[in-house]
Amino acid sequence: MYVSAGLRLDEIVTRLGGELQGDGSVVVTQVGSLLSAGKGQIAFLANPKYRSQLQTTLATAVIVPPQFAAETALPRIVDANSYAYYARVVALLNPPVKRRPGVHAGAVVHSELPLSASIGDNVVIGEGARFGERVTVYPGCVIGDQVSIGDDSVLYPNVVVHDRCVIGKRAIIQAGAVIGGDGFGFAKDGERWVKIPQIGRVLIGDDVEIGANTSIDRGALDDTLIGNGVKLDNQIQIAHNCSIGDHSALAGCVGIAGSTKIGRRCTIGGAGMISGHLELADDVHISGGTLVGKSLPKPGQYTGVFPLDAHKEWLHNAAQVRRLAKLAERVAELEKKLELMEKTS
Amino acid sequence: MYVSAGLRLDEIVTRLGGELQGDGSVVVTQVGSLLSAGKGQIAFLANPKYRSQLQTTLATAVIVPPQFAAETALPRIVDANSYAYYARVVALLNPPVKRRPGVHAGAVVHSELPLSASIGDNVVIGEGARFGERVTVYPGCVIGDQVSIGDDSVLYPNVVVHDRCVIGKRAIIQAGAVIGGDGFGFAKDGERWVKIPQIGRVLIGDDVEIGANTSIDRGALDDTLIGNGVKLDNQIQIAHNCSIGDHSALAGCVGIAGSTKIGRRCTIGGAGMISGHLELADDVHISGGTLVGKSLPKPGQYTGVFPLDAHKEWLHNAAQVRRLAKLAERVAELEKKLELMEKTS
């Protein structure tokens, strides 16, 4: 495990807030879980079901919410959102690698960029780029013409951003992601498909993270919209003209078909699939592996997954699924007969 | 929105056919929907359910099928397939960006190419390439040895085409697609897997579009075949030795397992999954999210999706799915008893 130079507990509280209890001079060099942390590590309690681990942890210090602060004698930081606090401590102890500013070997840049930009080896950037300050582009990325990228954004290797797309501030785009490819738009003409040129863009807000090998298509005519604070995992497909509301989070392998609008603060579990031209309200949560085929105007958790079973059991039950309408008819028939018998008896 | 230099309505009809009704001298600079189009835009009516919008649209001109031509006083183009006509007007008003011919900075090319080829910055092309005229390869693409690409094809950034693959004319390959990687072929030897070298190719017909980050594996021994006019969306997986018939269209996140043959004019909805060694007839349509585990010798629409529900409802119903064979037995038992009672009463 990577070990940092370390920080005193009181230094952490000075920087991140929270309440210090116990010896503030102890130094922590890395984070860890209550179960696995050892000397020099700071652990955290977020889920109450692990509270007994506060007694046994070998961590040097802990982050706890107020209601559990009295359950440990270790030096501790008390904060209502101990998990978010933990996230910030990880960042403090493991600052991101800073890439050297400048245009590096083999990069081909057709635009004027701020001196603070770090353009990695063999990157290609088209004409008319508008970059904010301290943008980092890792090796192998290809950025089209007239692309706009906000301050402090990071593009990992081999990312592709097509012409005229707009990316906000503090974006993190993982390797191999493709932003602004053509949407899948065709008109049928006899048996042939006629391509509809896709002339919209992708507009991405601030504080967005996009996963490895994820693709977001440009709009057909209007733009595809990714709101502020949206987090997209790997291998996701966002089709043309979709809109993803602020602070929604989509797990790996999710697919969103064309023109669908996802609300704010939604979550979609892994491999969730949303059909086209739908609207999901704010605060809708879709379970992993679920296909959504209709709009969902109310918040809540939605699921549609065939339950797992031993293969042999599944064979028996699945066979009945295909006779289910018939079975329901047979039950209705039984009910009718029985009612008649009761009447006549 | 991007605005073109504009075209007169009569110029459009001269180029694309159709019947002009009303003032042919009006100029349109962009397309739009009946609902959103404004001055200078040309809209279209394809779906009869929007016909009332013909009365209220602010568009400058419209494209309509003959049966609705009388329902608007706007300058109009009358064509039986108004949607395909619209697609062609989009293309006319938004011609693709032409990349400069020549081999650009940092490209490493080990073959003789036509002078009309445009080879982008930092592209790599292997030995023995056979390119038609006016092939465009965007930056960061890697083309292997002995690859053949037909006239007017476009490869967007960071596409990979492996050795000996063949791509037809007018192909459009979106960024990050991989053509001709090894198929997933292994023989079991005890607990280990022995790799079967994949020595087939991928052969792609004319007028094919392939989406971003889609992968098509080369054949094990014979070739993987993609027919003319096939359209593949993003994040698709086509395994070794598959064959996709002419003019079939596969939506995002679809997977086709090895040696499966898809007919002509088929469509597969998003995340549809087709098992290996199957045959789907011409004109088979698979709904999104459906797993196909058997061959489908007849045309038609097929579906297999667990219906979405509020999570709590799903829990109740899904629990019963695992008892469905038992439930069917109980109903049969009831039927038997009731029949007996009816006989004896």
Add this chain to the structure above:
Amino acid sequence: MYVSAGLRLDEIVTRLGGELQGDGSVVVTQVGSLLSAGKGQIAFLANPKYRSQLQTTLATAVIVPPQFAAETALPRIVDANSYAYYARVVALLNPPVKRRPGVHAGAVVHSELPLSASIGDNVVIGEGARFGERVTVYPGCVIGDQVSIGDDSVLYPNVVVHDRCVIGKRAIIQAGAVIGGDGFGFAKDGERWVKIPQIGRVLIGDDVEIGANTSIDRGALDDTLIGNGVKLDNQIQIAHNCSIGDHSALAGCVGIAGSTKIGRRCTIGGAGMISGHLELADDVHISGGTLVGKSLPKPGQYTGVFPLDAHKEWLHNAAQVRRLAKLAERVAELEKKLELMEKTS
């Protein structure tokens, strides 16, 4: 089809073992199936259901298991595992293309590498790389800092390997794969997500193959682990802190959510999805398209797929799925009534 220089049957047996029966001087230049092979090709019988093809094949020689050796008069190699033997013959007749050692045009290498390494055009390699002998990196790959890659490994074009990841010997990584991107780790803070820096690595054993456009995330704090002999197909997502046991094989489009542990010798069919924080025992086999939402402590085959049907039939049956708990109640009610009637009659 590619045709090799050819090998005598007795030469093959000398190199690969097995028992020669018949004329060892015949020369074979390529493999083929019993059905399609012609002159100069060697076919194999693995599945007994094809044994009758031994009588009709036009192959020059065959590979057969002992129990079928007497059923052909062709020159033959007898081996208990005829399919694995076939795989080795394919490899013998079709040796992998050797790339020239050295650092090629446009490559930017910030590390000292063995002279036996072949670093393709426009590759980028960071600082502190530790490469074994004969590593082949195809054009366009980007390797981060402090990456370790074992002897004889091959990385196809445009692969990305992030800082500090470790890849074993004889790895084959297909184009566009991303190893070591950030895991999807965020803490909720109000409506915002706070990123948890991902400081673990990806550790990959020996003899692993990774498919095109597949992504494997680095661990949050500990490492993501891929065992020896693991085979991953294309378009797969392995989330942070997963562990895949030795010799497991995952087909295309599979997703494994965070912190899940897959045992040894498991197989997961195409588009199988495994939720997070689960454990699958050794020798668990998951059918394609199945979502696994709970740990599976026992070996066996598991399935959860809604059965395919003509769309119209599906509509009828799926409607009943949402009334299934109610239907079960109705059946229970009928049973109660009938029991009462039987008692009172």
